[in-house]
Amino acid sequence: MSTLVALARAHALAAGRAQPIATVRHLHVHDRPLVLIPLAMAGEANAPLAALLGDDVSRPRLLVVGQPRNRDERFAFTADLADAVVPYLESFAGATEAVPVDRGRDVRHRFVDAPQVWVPNPGGADFLRLLGRSTRFRRVDGDHPVPPSVPRLGQWLTFLASSAEVPGSSLLVNAVQALGSHWATGQSAAEDAHFGSLFAWITDGARAAQEAENGPVAGPATDPAFDNEVLAPLIASPSPAMAGVLRDLLTPTWERMWKSIALLRELPVGARVGLRWDSDRDAYSAFVEHLTEDGTPQPRRDGAVAAAARLQRLENAAARYAVQRAFDDPLVMADHRLTGAAFGAEVTLAKADRIDDSGKRPVLRPRIMVTTTETVRVEPGASLTSPARPSQKAKVISVTPGPAGTDVLLELSGGMGRKLVAEPGSVPAVGERLLLTTLSEAYRPGAAFPDPAETPWTHGGPPPHREDLPVA
Amino acid sequence: MSQVDRLRGSAPGKRHNARTVAALTGNPGCTRRAVLDAAGIDKVRLAERIGFPGAFGQSRFALARGNAFEAMLKADDCALLRSTLGAYVGGYEDLGADEDDTLSARHARTRSMLNDGAEGLLDHPLLTLEVAGQTVFLEPDLIAYQNGSQLQVVEIKSFAILDGQADGTAVSAAAVQAAVYVLALRRMLGDDRVSHEVVLVCPENFSLQPVAVVLDVRKQLSTLRRQLSRLASVSSLISSLPDDVSFDLAQPVPALLSSLDTLTARYAPECLSTCEMSVYCRHEAGGRTAALGRPVRDALGGLETVDEVLALASGAREPDPAQAEAAALLRAAQRLRDEAL
Ligand code: SF4
Numbered sequence: 001m002s003t004l005v006a007l008a009r010a011h012a013l014a015a016g017r018a019q020p021i022a023t024v025r026h027l028h029v030h031d032r033p034l035v036l037i038p039l040a041m042a043g044e045a046n047a048p049l050a051a052l053l054g055d056d057v058s059r060p061r062l063l064v065v066g067q068p069r070n071r072d073e074r075f076a077f078t079a080d081l082a083d084a085v086v087p088y089l090e091s092f093a094g095a096t097e098a099v100p101v102d103r104g105r106d107v108r109h110r111f112v113d114a115p116q117v118w119v120p121n122p123g124g125a126d127f128l129r130l131l132g133r134s135t136r137f138r139r140v141d142g143d144h145p146v147p148p149s150v151p152r153l154g155q156w157l158t159f160l161a162s163s164a165e166v167p168g169s170s171l172l173v174n175a176v177q178a179l180g181s182h183w184a185t186g187q188s189a190a191e192d193a194h195f196g197s198l199f200a201w202i203t204d205g206a207r208a209a210q211e212a213e214n215g216p217v218a219g220p221a222t223d224p225a226f227d228n229e230v231l232a233p234l235i236a237s238p239s240p241a242m243a244g245v246l247r248d249l250l251t252p253t254w255e256r257m258w259k260s261i262a263l264l265r266e267l268p269v270g271a272r273v274g275l276r277w278d279s280d281r282d283a284y285s286a287f288v289e290h291l292t293e294d295g296t297p298q299p300r301r302d303g304a305v306a307a308a309a310r311l312q313r314l315e316n317a318a319a320r321y322a323v324q325r326a327f328d329d330p331l332v333m334a335d336h337r338l339t340g341a342a343f344g345a346e347v348t349l350a351k352a353d354r355i356d357d358s359g360k361r362p363v364l365r366p367r368i369m370v371t372t373t374e375t376v377r378v379e380p381g382a383s384l385t386s387p388a389r390p391s392q393k394a395k396v397i398s399v400t401p402g403p404a405g406t407d408v409l410l411e412l413s414g415g416m417g418r419k420l421v422a423e424p425g426s427v428p429a430v431g432e433r434l435l436l437t438t439l440s441e442a443y444r445p446g447a448a449f450p451d452p453a454e455t456p457w458t459h460g461g462p463p464p465h466r467e468d469l470p471v472a
Numbered sequence: 473m474s475q476v477d478r479l480r481g482s483a484p485g486k487r488h489n490a491r492t493v494a495a496l497t498g499n500p501g502c503t504r505r506a507v508l509d510a511a512g513i514d515k516v517r518l519a520e521r522i523g524f525p526g527a528f529g530q531s532r533f534a535l536a537r538g539n540a541f542e543a544m545l546k547a548d549d550c551a552l553l554r555s556t557l558g559a560y561v562g563g564y565e566d567l568g569a570d571e572d573d574t575l576s577a578r579h580a581r582t583r584s585m586l587n588d589g590a591e592g593l594l595d596h597p598l599l600t601l602e603v604a605g606q607t608v609f610l611e612p613d614l615i616a617y618q619n620g621s622q623l624q625v626v627e628i629k630s631f632a633i634l635d636g637q638a639d640g641t642a643v644s645a646a647a648v649q650a651a652v653y654v655l656a657l658r659r660m661l662g663d664d665r666v667s668h669e670v671v672l673v674c675p676e677n678f679s680l681q682p683v684a685v686v687l688d689v690r691k692q693l694s695t696l697r698r699q700l701s702r703l704a705s706v707s708s709l710i711s712s713l714p715d716d717v718s719f720d721l722a723q724p725v726p727a728l729l730s731s732l733d734t735l736t737a738r739y740a741p742e743c744l745s746t747c748e749m750s751v752y753c754r755h756e757a758g759g760r761t762a763a764l765g766r767p768v769r770d771a772l773g774g775l776e777t778v779d780e781v782l783a784l785a786s787g788a789r790e791p792d793p794a795q796a797e798a799a800a801l802l803r804a805a806q807r808l809r810d811e812a813l
Pocket of ligand 1: 502738
């Protein structure tokens with residue numbers, strides 16, 4: 001927990017109201033998201049009880065398993081869910097755009113849009129992951145055949161759940177996390193996990209949050225008292241009242257979900273959010289291609305090489321997300337200023353036309369001196385960036401602490417045009433306030449992993465060729 | 473009447489089970505819970521009585537599912553359980569009946585059967601454990617499996633193991649509970665007679681098909697031992713309490729509240745899922761940084777109250793020397809926050 005976020009929590013507690021911890025929105029908010037609130041049956045691994053879903057706030061669709069112990073009803077539920085969700089997910093596989101690759105020597109195509117599914121909390125995302133696991137291997141022939149849409153749904157849910165593990169991805173969003181990364185409440189993270197309470201802190205304040213705590217749950221787990229007092233009698237003697245009861249239970253969450261989306265949509269969007277949505281569209285496009293070309297379900301578990309590669313992708317995504325958030329948002333950057341990984345400074349000297357001709361050919365290397373009173377934790381030789389000029393590198397030549405602050409001498413390269421004279425405005429002028437940071441957006445290439453087929457069996461490869469058994 | 477009985481008043485003592493003993497390891501620094509538990513006070517009713525009820529129920533569906541799974545395993549002389557464990561030799565005996573008046577008799581029987589050491593499965597053995605200077609009976613929910621010279625604890629749980637993985641919270645709770653059983657069995661039979669490896673039998677994937685997994689509970693055992701030996705000192709604390717401290721629920725609420733006040737609590741958000749008093753303790757801890765969670769408190773320099781934090785951050789209060797570092801950090805944070813907003 002950063003001190004700034006912790007301080008925001010303290011303010012929230014004192015004010016009785018959630019406090020902002022971001023000045024811009026850090027996730028993509030879709031024009032036509034799909035909201036999906038799953039509800040599970042207690043005591044069983046991933047037994048669905050109901051779901052309220054739809055892409056229009058005025059038209060929620062309720063799916064219910066009337067007799068949770070009846071297998072056929074469960075399968076019918078999954079088939080209905082597939083019919084409600086898969087067409088939405090596939091509706092974005094239409095128009096494409098060309099993206100240059102390989103330094104412009106080639107192009108590839110990706111879809112201009114992608115789906116976005118909202119669930120209330122991490123538990124909801126986990127429920128979808130398990131539902132994906134339990135349905136993607138189901139057979140459309142044999143003893144207990146299911147409609148083809150069911151394994152298809154399973155593959156889609158698996159895709160969404162694994163993309164949700166990528167920091168900064170917005171294909172599957174959970175509202176608790178989305179709200180919690182923009183506002184701090186005056187309660188603990190454990191209490192924030194209650195969607196209704198978190199939402200109330202932001203919209204109505206502490207007192208409303210306390211009431212919401214005892215209000216209807218946001219799933220997927222039900223409240224034991226509800227199970228015992230309301231649900232049990234309805235299941236014991238099947239009654240048409242069940243759908244109404246479940247609809248009443250889920251409707252408050254449905255409304256809060258849409259209000260949360262609207263609340264986030266109102267925030268000005270961060271400059272780099274679009275870049276991450278581009279990656280999401282890439283992932284979506286690749287998955288659609290996989291479904292049309294090969295279509296095999298994702299394995300139960302990644303092999304060793306795939307797992308290592310995936311771990312590295314996740315680490316890179318996490319690093320990229322952290323840097324992008326800081327570059328997009330001064331309030332997030334403030335965290336780094338507090339720890340000394342960034343500092344605000346004023347330019348006191350600038351030599352914009354300095355040429356370094358010690359190499360084979362002369363290059364433009366302006367130098368500037370900046371002064372700061374903030375903590376500076378950088379060493380000579382370090383490379384700094386300023387969010388205002390992200391393509392320009394500033395190499396630290398010297399750091400000189402003085403009575404009135406610290407002087408840092410910097411040598412600039414990049415982002416000044418191709419000539420030996422800097423483009424106007426590309427070199428910071430005397431008097432300009434700058435923010436400098438050791439954070440860098442530069443791409444870090446990953447390690448090379450062996451091809452799975454060439455991995456020794458001690459490390460999980462090559463994969464055995466066996467058919468995945470259907471799972472009951 | 474002993475001091476402990478007087479604390480509890482007219483109500484019968486709440487019996488311990490592995491879950492309640494395991495819960496003692498959750499917040500070891502809390503005197504309030506240690507005393508209430510040692511005195512066998514019904515915390516659910518106490519919390520209700522003072523107007524801070526919690527939600528600690530269990531779903532009928534979860535119970536029914538757990539019972540069905542257990543019944544299936546134990547049907548036909550434990551046929552399915554035996555094949556899951558690979559335990560085909562020996563008998564199956566259920567010491568059963570969960571009744572108060574047969575406790576001592578059942579305990580004696582458990583002891584003699586276990587000492588006997590015959591191979592086989594012994595269900596619901598009745599164990600005892602020394603908790604805070606009191607011998608408590610453990611409501612049994614395990615099977616002792618005598619296998620060669622060692623006894624192994626077998627616990628049947630209804631959470632699922634999916635692709636070899638299970639919910640981490642559920643597994644660690646099961647491990648602590650199993651450690652309670654191992655400890656109680658060891659106190660009865662000696663350390664080397666009882667294995668530190670326990671067996672969990674759970675449904676696998678999305679079916680009711682059972683699967684056995686072995687857990688090493690040595691770490692949980694040592695935590696538990698440490699915690700129980702600390703609790704031993706609670707009895708001296710109880711005897712030093714003033715005479716008018718009592719949790720007899722027949723008393724008026726203000727008397728109960730002032731009795732609670734004599735027991736120092738150590739509230740943390742984790743209490744919400746582990747302790748029946750948590751709604752009250754959370755209310756009492758309002759305005760304290762600890763109520764926001766350990767990471768928040770640490771990030772705020774370990775200061776006690778939110779008022780203190782905000783006063784130091786705004787510069788309204790001068791820090792005392794011990795707070796200087798925290799205060800400087802908070803002031804810098806506040807300045808940066810103001811600048812960015
Ligand atoms: S809820 Fe209260 S009594 Fe229970 S452990 Fe926490 S602080 Fe102690």
